[in-house]
Amino acid sequence: MLDVSIRAGVLNLLLRLKGEFNLTMLFITHDLAVARYISDKICVMYLGRIVEMGPTESVVNQPLHPYTQALLVAAPRPDLAHKLAEREIPITGEIASASNIPPGCRFHTRCPYATDLCKREDPPLRGDVVPGHLVACHYAEDFVKGKPVGK
Numbered sequence: 335m336l337d338v339s340i341r342a343g344v345l346n347l348l349l350r351l352k353g354e355f356n357l358t359m360l361f362i363t364h365d366l367a368v369a370r371y372i373s374d375k376i377c378v379m380y381l382g383r384i385v386e387m388g389p390t391e392s393v394v395n396q397p398l399h400p401y402t403q404a405l406l407v408a409a410p411r412p413d414l415a416h417k418l419a420e421r422e423i424p425i426t427g428e429i430a431s432a433s434n435i436p437p438g439c440r441f442h443t444r445c446p447y448a449t450d451l452c453k454r455e456d457p458p459l460r461g462d463v464v465p466g467h468l469v470a471c472h473y474a475e476d477f478v479k480g481k482p483v484g485k
């Protein structure tokens with residue numbers, strides 16, 4: 335929540351320190367553009383669970399989870415959103431309470447692709463869709479192949 339010029343200065347300082355001292359940093363943000371700028375690896379969380387994780391460019395250029403896709407479409411930076419701009423990702427409704435997590439996939443109450451399977455079964459975090467890239471979605475292969483979900 336810093337002023338833009340101060341933010342740039344802080345980010346550049348962190349990057350310099352990371353390089354100089356060979357540091358590992360955990361940077362928590364809601365801004366995927368900033369995450370892309372500063373990180374080598376991105377982990378996307380929804381309601382306290384990791385739903386997608388992978389090398390930064392893989393997550394940004396080929397987001398596998400609908401929540402990550404919606405975050406990228408909503409990104410204020412056009413270079414992040416342009417690949418998904420032609421796709422509507424209509425996330426609706428309120429985020430569920432962390433003290434009352436929905437059954438099945440915890441994103442199903444807001445996911446435009448949710449099916450009965452999503453309402454019943456919590457998808458595991460799997461790494462067999464794109465090498466080195468983990469995702470918790472029953473239909474991640476369909477997104478990669480551009481198929482309609484569940485068909």
Ligand code: SF4
Nearest residue numbers: 439442445452471472
């Ligand atoms: S498992 Fe189903 S509800 Fe969850 S993100 Fe994937 S398509 Fe959406």
